[in-house]
Amino acid sequence: MAAAIDAIGECEEAVTACAAAMVGEDDVRVLQDAIVRDLNCADVVAATRRVLSRGSDAALLSAQLEACVLACEHSAELCARHAHHHEHCRMCSQATLRCAEACRQVLHGLHG
Amino acid sequence: MAAAIDAIGECEEAVTACAAAMVGEDDVRVLQDAIVRDLNCADVVAATRRVLSRGSDAALLSAQLEACVLACEHSAELCARHAHHHEHCRMCSQATLRCAEACRQVLHGLHG
Amino acid sequence: MAAAIDAIGECEEAVTACAAAMVGEDDVRVLQDAIVRDLNCADVVAATRRVLSRGSDAALLSAQLEACVLACEHSAELCARHAHHHEHCRMCSQATLRCAEACRQVLHGLHG
């Protein structure tokens, strides 16, 4: 669980910084969907971390983790396409994939 | 959707104020679980509102709304028990139930 | 104070929706700074609303309200420039100015 909390924290930081960096890029017009996905991801992972840190209400945590995995995967999917020419997208797609995996492991522990 | 955004905003406000008020009550020891549920609810609804406001990624929105409904119902369940002697719990349980209903209607629209 | 909480809630909603809408505009490249200011504003006002709702720690509230007024003014300044051709910028600049004014009134009450 501590590993998941760390992964979520790094993910929130990466998507927040990446979204702001994409907004400032010359090719921002092809990054529009990726930006919105990063913004959504930042908010969803932040809420997930709070619920996880409080350590109660497993049913809510489970539903919130499902949303979190989706938010991370959707963000990673688009940023991965821009990873070869934007370093922040490469870092962001890695952080979101790590976060998704960490959340899946917590989910597995909850249901296992 | 505008109705849902309003209901979520009122819910976030009600659970945040109610949690802080419960922390200050003489009978805080019987309110412990209700406080944590309100804190979780505040964070989950806030993230849901952001995703909803951005108006894209229906799959993520759907998963986040599912978590939101659960957060509201869990919060309402415990605050309703204290509604007869704490006005903030009464207002909070009403706001969370309205929010849950508004989110279910958005979900219905997404899947219908 | 209830008026300020409402104004902050409407402001958070307006800047969040406006930022996402600007990201999707054809002229996104001239909106880059306005987008980041809206994103900053959304986060600062959300934190301010939480502190205000809890109703304690006047020194912290005062400092947070100062930051909030600045965030709103900075957001309004840039969105106002785009208000004539983007309806969401017009609504956003109005909501941020109302929020700044509401926060200044709370500040005045704290220090008066």
Added chain:
Amino acid sequence: MAAAIDAIGECEEAVTACAAAMVGEDDVRVLQDAIVRDLNCADVVAATRRVLSRGSDAALLSAQLEACVLACEHSAELCARHAHHHEHCRMCSQATLRCAEACRQVLHGLHG
């Protein structure tokens, strides 16, 4: 700046977990003010981290960092009193003091 972002992330995690743990303690009634300060601190540091991550608008960042330092100091002040009998308060007061110091250094860099 990366150090400050890390310190803020650890602080948000510590105050969120500590607040939830205090709510569950037998002596919750003497912890009431400390809980609200931790909750305020969590929200203020989270907003500060977002603004810092986006790396623009130094005037807003400065005001938000001032509020952040205050939030951390106020939280640390009360949790330190309970550090000898609650491990989460000890960890929390350390994390908030480290965060306050990291933010002061960023402020010094902005104004220096």
